[in-house]
Amino acid sequence: MSSALNAKELLIRAVECDQVGRILEAQTLYTEGIGQLMQFVNGEPDEAKRKGFLTRIKEYMDRADAIKARINGKLMLGEVVSHVSIDENDTGFDYDQLFGKYMDDKTVEIMLEEPYMTQNYQYQNLIRFLELAATNCPNLKYFRLITKEYKDAKNPDQQETNLGQIKGDLERRNVTVCIKYEDSLHDRKIYLSNGYIIKIGRGLHFYKPANPMYSIGLVNYKFRKCLQTDVDIWRNSSAAS
Amino acid sequence: MSSALNAKELLIRAVECDQVGRILEAQTLYTEGIGQLMQFVNGEPDEAKRKGFLTRIKEYMDRADAIKARINGKLMLGEVVSHVSIDENDTGFDYDQLFGKYMDDKTVEIMLEEPYMTQNYQYQNLIRFLELAATNCPNLKYFRLITKEYKDAKNPDQQETNLGQIKGDLERRNVTVCIKYEDSLHDRKIYLSNGYIIKIGRGLHFYKPANPMYSIGLVNYKFRKCLQTDVDIWRNSSAAS
Structure with a gap:
């Protein structure tokens, strides 16, 4: 062409x-x-x-x-609909229970600003988030991820390979994916096209590791201890796009 | 003493x-x-x-x-309350949806006969099962696991270490754990003290691996492809113990 x-x-x-x-x-x-x-x-x-x-x-x-x-x-305007303060070592929080109800059939696009996508557990958190989207947002058509570029000295293709797998998987589910690298990114933000904005101080990564590894909480993060962070959710006053 | x-x-x-x-x-x-x-x-x-x-x-x-x-x-008597045939490559099945409703506040003891506890994904399946028990059975006091003993040539303590972690974790949650090794074990069975018996042809291990690794289904097994197996659930006629 x-x-x-x-x-x-x-x-x-x-x-x-x-x-x-x-x-x-x-x-x-x-x-x-x-x-x-x-x-x-x-x-x-x-x-x-x-x-x-x-x-x-x-x-x-x-x-x-x-x-x-x-x-x-x-991203700037709107009314606050929910505020949750998570204390250090709190348990009982997973993505679904914190913000699952705001991800619905009116969510056609999602933008996720998450600076750190470099470690296994961070890719797993991204998958957890996307599984929630796949469950709650049947009309999702477009997903944009903004993150920092990362080259591991031992395995320089690691980030590209892992995000490539995720992109390919979503596209097989008819979701178009755009991955943007922004090295100055700091803040974490989830923008849903139904008008909701979710801001978590630590982004998706507010869980402590399972300790010991094989214990309750390995899979179900409601049992995981958390790091201190705030979750603020607000809704755009002009609503759905 | x-x-x-x-x-x-x-x-x-x-x-x-x-x-x-x-x-x-x-x-x-x-x-x-x-x-x-x-x-x-x-x-x-x-x-x-x-x-x-x-x-x-x-x-x-x-x-x-x-x-x-x-x-x-x-384990032998009772009326069948549910039969589900899972076909090869079927999706949509997790433990909660298959038998979660039979695990309830009347479940004080659970016995799991599961011959194979040797690979990472098998320990993870056991944790998944126990997380469901921790969620649905608030009065659980006793858990018995019967499995085959396994010595990995490269890491002979692996099974003991992993099952030891799980036992320690449950005991911190006030569940007494008994692990028995039976080398002739073949059949899989879950016995709940509220009178329900769950038999799955392949036991807990009826999922195919995530492919590629980072894709929807890595964490939420409702998205995982399954191996062919039958799930039969019955209830003891004399009911709760």
């Missing part, structure tokens, strides 16, 4: 996603489509045509910027 | 357990108490006293035999 055709297709899909409120996916598609269109424009000898393309590009960029503002707005 | 005093205490506890229907624990206590009493009798020079002890021992042995007959009777 020529890059112009490819760009056209990406941008049509971007507009479609934008219109039905799938804004995370729309943003990704706008960015990709604009990139492709740029490449094409650079190779276009006819100046009039080039100008036409640049005008179109400008329009798409404005749309993408508007989405960005909407996403950020969603 | 002298072995006579020790034996007396064990046998008093055995009778107490027997009377309140904790027959698995009673059986263990009778066996231990009789063993201790035997040692004491062997060292008793007074023949009249020795005869007296031997009469007592005979009584306790009869009681222990009666319990054995009751346990076996429970």
